[in-house]
Amino acid sequence: MEIIMNIIRGILIGIANVIPGVSGGTMAVSLGIYDKIISSVTGIIRRFKESMWFLLQIFVGVGIGIIGFAYAIEFLFGKYPFPTAMAFIGLIIGGIPMMLDALQLDLRRKHKKIGAGHVSAFLLLFALAVALPLIGTGTEADLSTIQVKTIVILFFIGMITSATMVVPGVSGSMVLLILGYYNSIISEITGFLDALKEMNLTGVGHGFAVLMPFGIGVIVGIVVIAKLIEWLFAHYRAITYSAILGLILASPFAIFINQYKTGTLSFSIPTVLIGVVLMLIGTYVAWFLGGLGSQD
Numbered sequence: 001m002e003i004i005m006n007i008i009r010g011i012l013i014g015i016a017n018v019i020p021g022v023s024g025g026t027m028a029v030s031l032g033i034y035d036k037i038i039s040s041v042t043g044i045i046r047r048f049k050e051s052m053w054f055l056l057q058i059f060v061g062v063g064i065g066i067i068g069f070a071y072a073i074e075f076l077f078g079k080y081p082f083p084t085a086m087a088f089i090g091l092i093i094g095g096i097p098m099m100l101d102a103l104q105l106d107l108r109r110k111h112k113k114i115g116a117g118h119v120s121a122f123l124l125l126f127a128l129a130v131a132l133p134l135i136g137t138g139t140e141a142d143l144s145t146i147q148v149k150t151i152v153i154l155f156f157i158g159m160i161t162s163a164t165m166v167v168p169g170v171s172g173s174m175v176l177l178i179l180g181y182y183n184s185i186i187s188e189i190t191g192f193l194d195a196l197k198e199m200n201l202t203g204v205g206h207g208f209a210v211l212m213p214f215g216i217g218v219i220v221g222i223v224v225i226a227k228l229i230e231w232l233f234a235h236y237r238a239i240t241y242s243a244i245l246g247l248i249l250a251s252p253f254a255i256f257i258n259q260y261k262t263g264t265l266s267f268s269i270p271t272v273l274i275g276v277v278l279m280l281i282g283t284y285v286a287w288f289l290g291g292l293g294s295q296d
Contacts (some may be wrong), residue, residue, distance in 0.1 A: 010061020030095025090282025159219020
């Protein structure tokens with residue numbers, strides 16, 4: 001049962017990573033497994049079997065979420081942008097009480113109160129997450145021709161993107177959008193899968209040449225940023241929680257700002273009602289899965 005639940009959590013994290021404005025790290029926090037993912041990545045050598053088994057379950061789900069949702073994202077956000085956004089906002093909201101409990105618990109353990117450092121970290125990261133969607137240029141990279149330079153760039157793009165995927169509240173897909181690689185990478189994923197189904201070796205080779213360096217960069221970035229976050233939790237746990245809380249609370253603003261910029265933000269009474277219902281369902285799902293995750 002726990003294996004299935006971890007795969008489901010991974011699917012939700014994978015889906016979150018595909019949507020601009022939604023953070024996979026935030027989803028992991030909301031589902032109650034963020035700390036465990038970080039400790040598993042950083043402790044994979046010391047606790048190889050245990051860490052690898054847990055990460056395998058999560059990454060299988062992430063892969064299913066990314067591949068499956070790569071096809072669905074254009075349809076859902078094209079046809080039902082507001083209800084879809086509200087469902088993910090609900091998933092984000094559902095994890096906030098658990099974050100507040102973790103912050104308060106750490107403060108009680110150290111006999112401290114919320115101070116200027118905690119407030120500053122919260123406000124700074126809140127402002128960063130809100131400002132991020134406003135930076136995009138709208139230009140998109142051309143990946144039709146693969147050169148050595150392109151492979152190197154894709155590796156570093158993967159590193160940057162994965163680093164932001166790991167940090168709660170910062171959307172990896174939003175960073176891809178800002179850098180001009182989001183639509184290109186999504187197209188390469190769907191194109192690679194289509195080429196596999198059609199046994200188109202040229203298309204498979206091109207997709208492999210694009211996605212392999214990007215994927216290696218993602219793995220390297222996750223390991224590097226996980227080490228940094230583990231160090232921050234060890235030395236500045238309460239302040240780190242405050243910063244993450246700022247990023248998480250800013251996520252709904254980032255989602256709607258992105259929809260406004262792309263011209264997909266629209267309202268009607270039925271869509272608002274459906275959106276509210278989906279938000280409540282998402283909140284419950286995150287609260288339920290987060291409670292299970294925190295018990296592990």
